[in-house]
Amino acid sequence: MKTKYSLFIGGQPVAGARDAFPVIDPATGERFADCPAASPEQVDQAVAAAAEAFKSWQYSSDEERKAILHRIADAIEANADELAQIVTREQGKPLALAQMEVGGAIAWTRYTAELEIPVKVIEDSEQRLAELHHKPLGVVGSITPWNWPLMIAVWHIMPALRTGNTVVVKPSSLTPFNTLRLVELINEQVPAGVINIVTGEGGIGRAMTGHPHIRKIVFTGSTPTGQDIMRNAADNLKRLTLELGGNDAGIVLPDADLDAVAMGIFQTAFLNMGQTCAALKRLYVHESQYEALCNRLVEIAKQQNVGPGVKEGVTFGPVQNKAQFDLVSELVEDARAQGANILCGGAALPGSGYFYPPTIVADITDGTRLVDEEQFGPVLPVIRYSDIEDVIARANNNPNGLGGSVWGTDIDQARRVAARLECGTTWINNHAEVLPHCPFGGCKMSGFGVEFGEEGLLEYTQSQLLSIKRA
Numbered sequence: 001m002k003t004k005y006s007l008f009i010g011g012q013p014v015a016g017a018r019d020a021f022p023v024i025d026p027a028t029g030e031r032f033a034d035c036p037a038a039s040p041e042q043v044d045q046a047v048a049a050a051a052e053a054f055k056s057w058q059y060s061s062d063e064e065r066k067a068i069l070h071r072i073a074d075a076i077e078a079n080a081d082e083l084a085q086i087v088t089r090e091q092g093k094p095l096a097l098a099q100m101e102v103g104g105a106i107a108w109t110r111y112t113a114e115l116e117i118p119v120k121v122i123e124d125s126e127q128r129l130a131e132l133h134h135k136p137l138g139v140v141g142s143i144t145p146w147n148w149p150l151m152i153a154v155w156h157i158m159p160a161l162r163t164g165n166t167v168v169v170k171p172s173s174l175t176p177f178n179t180l181r182l183v184e185l186i187n188e189q190v191p192a193g194v195i196n197i198v199t200g201e202g203g204i205g206r207a208m209t210g211h212p213h214i215r216k217i218v219f220t221g222s223t224p225t226g227q228d229i230m231r232n233a234a235d236n237l238k239r240l241t242l243e244l245g246g247n248d249a250g251i252v253l254p255d256a257d258l259d260a261v262a263m264g265i266f267q268t269a270f271l272n273m274g275q276t277c278a279a280l281k282r283l284y285v286h287e288s289q290y291e292a293l294c295n296r297l298v299e300i301a302k303q304q305n306v307g308p309g310v311k312e313g314v315t316f317g318p319v320q321n322k323a324q325f326d327l328v329s330e331l332v333e334d335a336r337a338q339g340a341n342i343l344c345g346g347a348a349l350p351g352s353g354y355f356y357p358p359t360i361v362a363d364i365t366d367g368t369r370l371v372d373e374e375q376f377g378p379v380l381p382v383i384r385y386s387d388i389e390d391v392i393a394r395a396n397n398n399p400n401g402l403g404g405s406v407w408g409t410d411i412d413q414a415r416r417v418a419a420r421l422e423c424g425t426t427w428i429n430n431h432a433e434v435l436p437h438c439p440f441g442g443c444k445m446s447g448f449g450v451e452f453g454e455e456g457l458l459e460y461t462q463s464q465l466l467s468i469k470r471a
Contacts, residue, residue, distance in 0.1 A: 010049035011192025037200035051195030069113035136164035239448035246402030253408030328377035401444035
């Protein structure tokens, strides 16, 4: 694993113009390396380099871009072990999960490479030929989060490149190294300036979102930050794709086979230690099966091996950063004070690092912070219900609308319930599954725009109608 990284601007490694900042290993709570920090002037330089490269890159052929994305996938694959080690060290997840993240990044890049940019024939008559084409936008700004840092960078970058845009990336300062390494690998395959990366805080993100020469911002992160981006992007009417906070509800119907669904519920609630935007974050269970499902979830939770992600046999890593760790602790303590029953976990583990065990909280209901707010951590509130109409209303009574799920044996009934959930994706007998060919995005305060598939690809384009008069 490298210990020294550079920004990339105009195809060249560049030192940060500001003092480097420490990156913390969440398994120890201690600094393990320093990251270069860009200045606002370097943001301008990166945007200028991307704008210059766009002049020619926008005219590159489909076949050329496809081939380049496949070569990028080859480079990620050739460096998969290193990238997984970086992800585990700075993000904290178990190495096996980091390896899955790298594998997903490779697969997503290859899938995106093969997506076609459609030309829709609107009219083909004796009078005219009218075709709808899709052209690249220009410079795309990507701002990525800390929970799936490599995967989400790939989600942002690859469709932008595939559609002929150039890119400036800003990774989270909590997990910058994997994205710096990724951009270094991409720069080996693309012309200078096609992809650039800047790091750091102190106005770097706002310099991007307000920049007059960035035509689109794609952002994954919190709702308040997304709102700020939207305000700051208004001056030049930037295109926006905002994948923001979620507080996904799952509803377990009375006919659910608990032996069949318990593991899936646990895994999708605690995926990446619960630090996943579309994780199952509040679980509504019919009163007839409430105690039984709680017991099954506790059994699974107690089987987890909590520890540093690099340690063999660990299935459950630390919370990524102290602020999130403190929030999780605060929400659990508030639930306890409100009379909730902490069935397992419920307290930070002793020693260094940000370790919080998988925690199941019962005898809790709406109006408690742990239910109403997004915990984004290893805690699942399990809420009792008795009436289907009531639970649908309760699931929808939240400002977020990213994902939701219904768990049951009668698929027709599950479909009817799922269709009434106010969210961008509804799963049945599953949750948190995102696929490269299935459009994914939120509604309400969870953002707008979609990623993945043809619909996600076209979000990086401007439509242009070509109308040819024939008679």
